[in-house]
Amino acid sequence: MQQASHPTVILGGGFAGLFTALHLSQQNYSRPIILIEQRDRFSFKPLLYELLSGELHSEQVYPRYKELLAGSSVTFVQDTVESVDLDQRRVGLVSGKLVNYSNLVLALGGKTTYFNTPGAAEYAVPFTSGEQAIALRKHLRHRLHQAIQTSDSAQRRLLLTVAIIGAGPAGIELACTLADLLPIWYDELGGDANEIRVVLVNRSQEILKGDVNSHLRCTAQRALKRRVIPVDFLFNAAVTQIQAQAVEYQQNEQTKVLQAGTIVWTAGTAPNPLLMELPVPHNRGRLLVTPTLQLADFPEVFAAGDCAANQDNPQPPTAQVAYQQGKAIAHNLQCLQEHKPTIPVQIQMRGTLMKLGLNEGVANLFNKVQIQGQPGHLIREATYLQLLPNSAHNRKVTTEWLTDELFQRHRPFSHMQLGQTPWLYGMATIAAGLIIATPLVLRAAQPTQFQQNFSWTGIPTLLNQLAPSAK
Numbered sequence: 001m002q003q004a005s006h007p008t009v010i011l012g013g014g015f016a017g018l019f020t021a022l023h024l025s026q027q028n029y030s031r032p033i034i035l036i037e038q039r040d041r042f043s044f045k046p047l048l049y050e051l052l053s054g055e056l057h058s059e060q061v062y063p064r065y066k067e068l069l070a071g072s073s074v075t076f077v078q079d080t081v082e083s084v085d086l087d088q089r090r091v092g093l094v095s096g097k098l099v100n101y102s103n104l105v106l107a108l109g110g111k112t113t114y115f116n117t118p119g120a121a122e123y124a125v126p127f128t129s130g131e132q133a134i135a136l137r138k139h140l141r142h143r144l145h146q147a148i149q150t151s152d153s154a155q156r157r158l159l160l161t162v163a164i165i166g167a168g169p170a171g172i173e174l175a176c177t178l179a180d181l182l183p184i185w186y187d188e189l190g191g192d193a194n195e196i197r198v199v200l201v202n203r204s205q206e207i208l209k210g211d212v213n214s215h216l217r218c219t220a221q222r223a224l225k226r227r228v229i230p231v232d233f234l235f236n237a238a239v240t241q242i243q244a245q246a247v248e249y250q251q252n253e254q255t256k257v258l259q260a261g262t263i264v265w266t267a268g269t270a271p272n273p274l275l276m277e278l279p280v281p282h283n284r285g286r287l288l289v290t291p292t293l294q295l296a297d298f299p300e301v302f303a304a305g306d307c308a309a310n311q312d313n314p315q316p317p318t319a320q321v322a323y324q325q326g327k328a329i330a331h332n333l334q335c336l337q338e339h340k341p342t343i344p345v346q347i348q349m350r351g352t353l354m355k356l357g358l359n360e361g362v363a364n365l366f367n368k369v370q371i372q373g374q375p376g377h378l379i380r381e382a383t384y385l386q387l388l389p390n391s392a393h394n395r396k397v398t399t400e401w402l403t404d405e406l407f408q409r410h411r412p413f414s415h416m417q418l419g420q421t422p423w424l425y426g427m428a429t430i431a432a433g434l435i436i437a438t439p440l441v442l443r444a445a446q447p448t449q450f451q452q453n454f455s456w457t458g459i460p461t462l463l464n465q466l467a468p469s470a471k
């Protein structure tokens with residue numbers, strides 16, 4: 001069945017798929033590479049909050065595939081995968097095209113699930129892509145404009161209330177961002193920022209329950225309370241229905257209603273339904289893979305990221321796992337091409353990072369050191385910007401970010417900073433920015449020289465651990 005002329009086909013252009021494609025191209029892989037993705041832009045999900053707030057812009061964290069793949073040997077096909085036939089080694093697309101493959105990479109991620117909650121799909125907005133982040137920004141701006149124009153105080157309260165369903169990392173990061181951002185936007189319109197309400201609705205009493213970030217619970221809880229407008233908690237609240245402008249929930253065996261002009265759903269991710277249909281073993285909907293990330297019965301097929309699981313070495317569904325897997329799959333595809341054995345994939349967890357408001361974050365490095373506040377924010381952004389796929393893009397974006405940090409561009413003014421001396425604050429930012437970002441920029445610009453000249457300091461090794469180069 002396998003024909004040399006058939007390409008290696010990658011399904012899904014998220015962290016796992018895009019990084020597989022880019023690494024294959026950089027390895028001078030001899031077989032044609034096709035990346036099939038339904039969207040025209042790559043969403044750098046960990047930085048979607050910055051896209052919403054305007055701290056970073058579309059070109060930085062929501063770039064077009066055409067731009068990211070320019071100069072590579074990857075053929076980008078914008079289409080939706082409709083079927084995968086593992087026996088025939090063929091993929092069916094919504095456009096009607098059939099694509100044969102010699103090797104396949106399944107990297108289709110997951111999907112938002114509403115747990116069959118009535119009205120949720122209709123009235124709650126998800127927050128998982130650049131498109132949705134931009135739509136949410138427009139919606140929130142619109143609500144603030146409506147609020148400033150109404151003299152009806154009950155209506156204004158409703159328009160100014162944002163309910164965020166789910167207190168996992170996305171819910172918390174979004175709540176912290178909005179609780180700093182909305183007062184600034186509303187203040188600019190001449191409104192009273194104290195009228196804004198951001199409510200975090202959670203089924204259980206604990207935030208970050210069962211999440212890889214759970215050890216940051218206390219830090220996150222403190223941060224939620226310390227925002228410009230402290231975030232309200234609605235815990236032990238099981239959402240039973242979402243209406244156009246209301247969340248109905250059960251709490252202490254009573255049915256209650258929260259009126260809210262904006263309802264954001266961050267509560268759940270389900271496996272991609274397309275992959276559930278494949279005749280291979282699953283674990284909670286994720287495809288079971290061998291330690292080399294291959295399907296046991298179809299070794300020409302790899303699977304990675306949020307849609308795959310290795311039972312012997314389970315990994316959390318995160319970007320930092322997905323991109324490392326992408327790189328490893330590219331290596332193993334090269335091994336197959338050269339008739340060498342494939343290699344088990346080692347994932348290095350380098351700690352966790354969270355955004356806890358505008359210009360505030362926490363970096364938990366190697367699960368040993370916690371750096372909070374402005375330095376935590378700088379480490380988080382610098383680390384993620386380093387991961388942007390494609391060296392030219394990466395260098396441009398990192399330089400832009402550094403300039404923005406130094407000259408305080410794109411920075412919405414925070415009430416929390418009113419008490420600080422702007423001059424002192426700027427100097428502190430410049431110092432912290434330079435210390436953290438200079439090595440990253442140097443490494444991106446001249447990787448070999450950087451390694452040679454600075455290896456004696458240990459900085460290249462530390463950086464490789466903390467923020468492995470995307471190339």
Ligand SMILES: Cc1cc2nc3c(=O)[nH]c(=O)nc-3n(C[C@H](O)[C@H](O)[C@H](O)COP(=O)(O)OP(=O)(O)OC[C@H]3O[C@@H](n4cnc5c(N)ncnc54)[C@H](O)[C@@H]3O)c2cc1C
Binds near residue numbers: 128306
């Ligand atoms: C708001 C948010 C914040 C996050 N923050 C962090 C963080 O700070 N750190 C971290 O490590 N992780 C974070 N994550 C998780 C991380 O983004 C995911 O684990 C990661 O994106 C998984 O990568 P993936 O390649 O498996 O899937 P995805 O990135 O979801 O990519 C899957 C791709 O497949 C495409 N696709 C799906 N179905 C089809 C189809 N039928 N046809 C064609 N294309 C299709 C999708 O459009 C998508 O581009 C965050 C996630 C979200 C939503």
